[in-house]
Amino acid sequence: MPAASDLEAISLKAPAAGQSAARGVEFACCGLLLCAAALGLLGGLTGQRVLDSPLLTRVPMAISTAVLFLILGGMLLLRQIFGAGLGLRRAGGGLALLAAAAACLNGASVLLGGGSGFLDLPFRQLSLWLGVPHVNMSPATATLFTLSGLAAWPLLLHGADDSPVREPWLAAAGLLAAVVAMAGAVFLLGYAFGSPLLYGAGVVPVARSTALSFVLLGVALVCEAGPRRPPLRMFAGSSPKALLMRAFVPLAALLSLAHALFLAHGQGGESDALLASFVAMATAVAIGVAVSVVARRVGGSLERAEARRAEAEARVRLALEEKTVMLKELHHRVKNNMQIISSLCLLQAEYVVDPRDRVLFEESQARIRSMALVHEDLYKSDDLAFVDMGSYVPRLVGQLVAGFLPPVRVECLVEDVRLPITQSVPCGMLLNELILNSLKHAFPGAERPELRVSLRMEEGLVRLEVADNGPGLPPGFSLSGTSSFGMVLVSSLTDQLHGSIETGAAAGGGARFVERFPLAES
Missing domain, CATH: 1.10.287 (Helix Hairpins)
Structure with a gap:
């Protein structure tokens, strides 16, 4: 049975992958929110409305509204840039609660007949001093700011060391942020359905730029909650x-x-x-x-x-x-x-x-080493079904000619051929017998012994060639007519590989053996 930790890691892989995408969307929303709030604040201080009607046929963003957007959007952006440090977390949580309380008191004072809320009073005096029209924060805007501040408080306060006690607050914050985004979308859609009627006597006004800013703020808070919490949790993962x-x-x-x-x-x-x-x-x-x-x-x-x-x-x-x-x-x-x-x-x-008799023991020892080398390559390889002949053949040839005097000059040309174990063992033993034959009959007395070994694919067949520069094969040589145990073993191995072998003279003199056999699938 697979470990439970492995299955849990698989299930958490997708939310972790979606976290970076949520951070990117949050960063973009915070940047757009700060731009909208800055333009709203600039318009409130100068009277030059950029995002809203300059003729005030539609209510523009209030200065107090722009300030609260700057505070909440700025804290979210700072958290994105500098991380969740303890000081920044405490400052963000405190400012979020302060913004929620101020917006709640401001909306309550307006609904109770106070005209301007206490948050709007200082900005009203500033507008009179600057000689520009003043706009109060509407009760609808104050309500959405209260919800936004309550949603931002746990999201800005939590860090990497989340405890299970805080998790329900974070989940509730994600849902509150979704409510803020949808409410902003409702007011924003009002402009598509006939915005002048949105500011009738019985309807609470919400500026177009304010509605857009609430959509951006709500989306940013939802992304801050992350894909592991609602409402993104149901959409996250694969x-x-x-x-x-x-x-x-x-x-x-x-x-x-x-x-x-x-x-x-x-x-x-x-x-x-x-x-x-x-x-x-x-x-x-x-x-x-x-x-x-x-x-x-x-x-x-x-x-x-x-x-x-x-x-x-x-x-x-x-x-x-x-x-x-x-x-x-x-x-x-x-x-x-x-x-x-x-x-x-x-x-x-x-x-x-x-x-x-000693030679017989040495030849048997070489045959055993050729088979052991196959199992050694399989043990060290990641593929246990096939043997890489490109590394096996040079190692086997090197073992056989090591210590031979005079030193044998070896030319080994091996392509990338992979044989299954059912063919690699007989092929290795066959190569072992052919090299031993050259060492035993071709090189004694030779001044510069040379051995050429090649292995490649040719017309769908595996082609193994061994050639030397010795005196060559005797006239009328035939594998079937020899009584040598090595040559009998070569014939038997050829039949085991379902192949054929050719004998003859090499190009520069000496004996030449060419083995061809089909490549098995497994």
Whole structure:
């Protein structure tokens, strides 16, 4: 069974990947929010409205509103740039609570008949001193600032050392931020449905730039909550449920809003813009909720199936790793046993008196080493099914000619050929016999012995060639007609490889053997 920590790491991989995207969106929203607030503040101090109507046919952003946007957006941007230091966290949380309290008291004083709220009074005096028209913060704006400050307080205060006690506050902050963004979108849509009626006597005014700024602030706070908390949690990750949510919920909301806008402008008359925008947004939310319920149910089933598949895959992968370790250990033990047998042959050869018998022991020892070398390469390789002949052949040739006097000049040309173990062992033994044949019959008495070994693919067949510069083969030489054990073994190995072997004279004199056999798939 796979470890629970492995499955948990897989499930948390997607939210961690979405964190960087959320940070990028938050950074962009904070930058746009600060620009809008700065332009609103500049317009309030100079009377030159950039984002709103210069003729005041629509209510512009109040100076107090711009200041609160600068405070909240600035703290979010500073957190993005400098991180969640303890001092910055405390300052951000304190300013967020202060902004929420000030906005709440300001809205309450206006609703109670105080005219201007206490937050607007100093800015009203500043406007009179500058000789520019003054605009008060509306109760709707104060309400949204109260919600924004309450959402920003836990988000700005928390750091990397989150505790489970604070997690419900962070989740609630993400939901409050979503409410702020949707409320700002409702007021912003009012301009699309007939904005002059938005400022009738019975309707609370909200500036166009203020509504846009609340959308940016709400989105920034939602991104600050992150993909591990609502409302982004249901959209984050690579699970089928999240993919369905990301595909269908925005599409349904956009289609419903476009349909509402088309109907509103197609009537030819004017309607209550705030009511129309609220109905449009409510319809979009309702459709989005309906789609999300379906997506969560369908996605939940797919996600459970995906979890079962991932668990089964992890179980199979673990079993494969265990079998790989066991197979490597098997090759390692086979190689060690063959080395032991080779050492025994070497020790036994020390007690042999007849030189001809000693040669037989040495040849057997070389054959055993050629097989042990295959298992050694398999043990060290990541691929336990195939042997890399490009590294095996030079090592085998080097072992066989080492210590031969005079030194043998070796020319080894081996392409990237990989043979399965069922072919690499007989091919290695065949190469061993051909090289031993050259060392035994071609090079004794030679002044400059030369050995050429090549291995490559030719017309879909594996081509192995061994040639020397010795006296060459005797006239009428035939593998079937020789009684030498080495040549009999070569014939047997050729049949085992389902190949064919050619003998003849090399280009510069000497013997030449060419083996061809088909490459097995496994």
